[in-house]
Amino acid sequence: MNSNYMNTETVLETYAGSDLGLTYTAAYSQFKVWAPTAFTLSLVLYETGGNGTGSPAIFSRDSGRIVPMQRGDGGVWQVQVTGDMKGKYYMYRTIFEDGTINEAADPYATAVSANGLRSAIVDLRDTDPEGWSGDKSPQLAHPADAVIYELHVRDFSAHASSGIMNKGKFKAFTETGLRDDAGNPLGIDHLAELGITHVHLLPVFDYQTVDELNGAGEGPHPDYYTEYNWGYDPQHYNVPEGSYSTNPSDPGTRIRECKEMVQALHSKGIAVIMDVVYNHTYAFEKGPFEPLVPDYFYRRDYLGRLSNGSGVGNELATERPMVRKFIKDSLAYWASEYHIDGFRFDLMGLMDSVTIREITEELRLNINPNLLIYGEPWTGGDSPLAAKTLKGVQRGKGYAVFNDNFRSAIKGDSDGWGRGFVTGEYGKEGAIASGIKGAIHDFTDSPVETVNYVTAHDNLNLWDKILASQGLKQAAGLPELENGRLKYGGDLEAAVGAANPYFAVDPQNILRNETVRRSLLANGLILTSQGIPFLHAGDEMLRSKYGDHNSYRSPDVINAIRWDRKQAFMPVFQYYKGLIELRRKHPAFRLHGRQEIERSLEFLRCDSGVVSYMLKDNAGGDVWNNIVVIFNANTESITQSLPNTGGCWNIVVDHSYAGTEAFRIADNQEVQVEGLSMMVLYDSYGEPAPRSKIIEVHYDRPDGDYRGWNLWVWGTGIQDGQCDFRQMENGRAVARIEAEMGVQSVGYILRLNDWEEKSADGDRFIDCSGTEKLIKVLVRERRPASLGNAQDPVQLSS
Known part of the structure; x- marks a missing residue:
């Protein structure tokens, strides 16, 4: 707002209450806003949304009714307005000591007018769909069970071939029973048929650069x-x-x-992950924070300039108490009010590690123990933040990060000609092996700390990247694009119509095409590696964005998913579906911990464009005794020797098919693997012992404050290290420790965060030598933890 920015060392009053924003009842509405530096602050009540869409007579006289607010503790201004205010709009008007006057929407607003011009007063219960109170999140037994599908709301339904009426809308997901001319399910039924467990939606919160009322650049809002x-x-x-x-x-x-x-996706057994962007705002002076609390919500560099680690002009100071509180309150609101099942953090490197840790612990403990949390462990530029959430910081903290090491090893660079393992570069085999192991010898402590992917919304999508690495973009007639338009001008729709990204694909023999094979090999790696697999929407239909590497504001002709390609490339869809089914049915591909991987996964070959490994001894409690997986990135076939396990080797995946049923048998103790393909084999069915036993630790603290407390465990045989309390039961925090069936005892220490405190002077042990699969123990604090007096565990029941 001015050059006299707030010193970063300035300490402002803070507020711990959970009632900031609007609290609506039919009898009154309460308004609370944190603005500790304001000289005076008023509520302004309006009859319209401020965009001229109501009655012209009402709009012309809608200058607002000013209601003074009172300053209370913690820098919070508040007022209670009697009567039913539903249907009205409001803003906050601040006056500062230097005479500056600002009017701003409520940062905690849960409803707004078109284009977000004014905060709106609604009864949230009026917005609940029929049956909403009974809506339940699909159960996720373990993060390793997730298969994530990244999708943009508009892309999903915008194309005519979708058959969807509500194109580009939330309601598109509620349309069921849609089929193409060949009878293939479309829309939400397609997602269920594919078998994914989670849809990751690109941001669905209110964003600024699309005019909700008019076309591009039209209407009263040129921004x-x-x-x-x-x-x-x-x-x-x-x-x-x-x-x-x-x-x-x-x-x-x-x-x-x-x-x-959300309800429609849940009804199909699909959980919903929300892409969130708490690292920056689109606007600064006219954004959601600056008009109310100048120079508090944003970081500045050592010269006092707005820091720009986001690359878009600003970054939020997540390390400050009330910024951290806002983020946590916002996430808790989405998880509870909208039943969101997980969050993906944009540029998570710009969020301080304490904030991310507290988000993970508190949301799971207080709202949903199965929330899936992950993010980008990098920044978009330099930032003065010291405690960045980068790769490795997530170790033992219960959340995951994108594995760009694996991504680059698989495909090479993201936008150019650079090559990786599946695009023709030798020397990447070691990095591929590291990714297959869930990066446990790279930057993770556990496989579920890595999100494995080849492409996402950013950069060239998979098909276009492989065309680029093959030098085929020109042959495919892909246009040169810049900021959503043709670089040298012209008709974009005509240029796209003239292009043919699939010019070399024989429709009678799709799986023989080299580009198709490379794409299947890339996501075949993702779907059979340890960790959390992540797919970009449309890969299963060979989606192309016509060479647009940054389609963030390109039109539908570039971004829309073309559903007619499902039938055109049905063998590709069936291959993806088969790999997902293989992963979901066989826990060997979903190992839970570092120790389990080190015990169960053995590499057979890792050189000359070939990576092969065995998952052995009923890995993860799998019904298959031993599984061999082979990746051949050479254009020629190779011969792979198979371990002599005493059984024949049954093939369930090769260059022509992927699934869970054997369709041929490997002769002798070796197998031929075609060029640019993968193979999965198993030797025999067994009678595996139960995968693991579960130890439930019920922790009872007299003060009831479980924030930051966790278990440090060892001797589990599956995953040692930090184990968080994930839910509350009877006023106690509950953690679940997974232990190998043969383990006799598991050691633990109760600690606060990273050893800030510990609750006992010595190590404690839980006896699990019996045959029970579920062991419940109670650990009770008898006096403050700092005095080191936690009881030994007491067995409750099993």
Whole structure:
């Protein structure tokens, strides 16, 4: 706002209450806003949303009714307005000591008018779809069981071939029973058929650069310059995006329809992950924070300039108490009000590690123990933040990060000609092996700390990247694009129509095509490696974005998923479906811990464009005794020797088919693997022992404050190290330790964060020598932990 920015050492009053923003009842509405540096602050009540969409007569006289607010403890201003205020709008007007006057929307707003101009007053219970109270998140027994599918709301339904009526809207996900001319399921039924467990939605909160009422650049708001955006330009963090609503002028419609989308996905057994962007805001002076608390919410460099680690002009100071509180409150709101099942953090490197750790612990303990949390462990530029959340920081902390090491080893660079293992580069085999092991000897302590992927929304998508690495972009007629337009001008739609990304694919023999094979090999690696697999929407239909490496504001002709390609490339879809089914049915591909991987996974070959390994001895409790997986990135076939395990080797995946049923047998003790293909074999069925036993530790603290407390465990045989308390039961925090069946005892220490305190002077042990599969123990603090007096564990029941 001015050059006299707040010194970063300035300490402001803070507020711990959970009632910031609007608390609505039919009898009154309470408004609370944190603005400790304001000289005075008022609530301004409006009849309209401020965009001229109501009655002209009402709009012309809607200058607002000013209601003074009172300053209370913690720098919070508040007022209670009697009567039913539903349907009205409000803003906060601040006056500072230097005479500056600002009017701003409520940062905690849960509803807004079109284009987010004013905060809206709604009864959230009016926005609940029928049956919402009974909506349940699909159960995720373990993070390793997830198969994530990244998707943009508009891309999902925008193309005519989708058959969806509500194109580009939340409601598109509620349309079922859609099929193409060949009878193939489309839309949400396609997602269920594919077998993925989670849909990761690009940002669905209210973002700024799409005009919700008009086309590109039209109407009264010249800042809204496009009809399309990925959504990484936050405006209102706690409100769904209006352009995905059938009626953005009605504040309640977007909320109801977003919930309907979540409910529809849950009804198909698919969980919903929300892409969140708490590292920056689109606007600074006119953003959600600066008008109310100048120079508090944003980081500055040593010269006092806004730091720009995001690459878009600003970054939020997540390490400050009230910024951290806002982020945690916002996430808790989405998880509880919208039943969101997980969060992906954009540029998580710009969020301090304490904030991410507390988010992970508190959301799981207080709301949903099965929340999936992961993010990008990098920044978009230099930042003064010391405690960045980069690769390795996540060790033992219960969340995951994207594995760009594995990504680059598989494909090479992201936008150019650079090559990796599947695109023709030798020397990547060791990095591939590291990724297959869940990066446990690289930057993780556990395989579920890595999200394995080849491509996402950023950069060239998989098909286009492989074309680029083969030098085929020109042969495919892919246009040169820049900022969503043809680089040298012209008709983009005509240019796309003239291109043919599949010019070399024989429709009668699709799986013989080299580009197809390289793409299947790439995601074949992802779907059979240890860790959490992540797919970009449309890969299973060979989606192309016509060479656009940054399609964040390109039109539908570039971004829309073309559903007619499902039938055109049906063998590819069936291959993906088969690999996902293989992963879901066989726990050997979903090992839970470092020790389990080191015990069960043995590499057979790792050189000259070939990586092969064995999952042995009923790994993870699998019904298959031993499994061999072979990846051949050479264009020629290779011969792979097979271990002599006393049984024949049954093939369930090769260059022509992927699934869970054997369709041929390998002769002798070796097998031929075709060029640019993978193979999965098993030797025999066995009678495996149960995978593991579970120890439930119920922790009872007299003060009831479990924040930051965790177990440090050893001797489990599966995953040693930090084990978090994930849920509350009867006022106690509960952690679940997984131990190998043969383990006789497991050691533990109760500690606060990373050894800030520990609750006992010595090591403690839990006897698990019996045959029980579930052991429950109680650990009770008898006096403050700092005095070192936790009881030995007491067995409850089993």
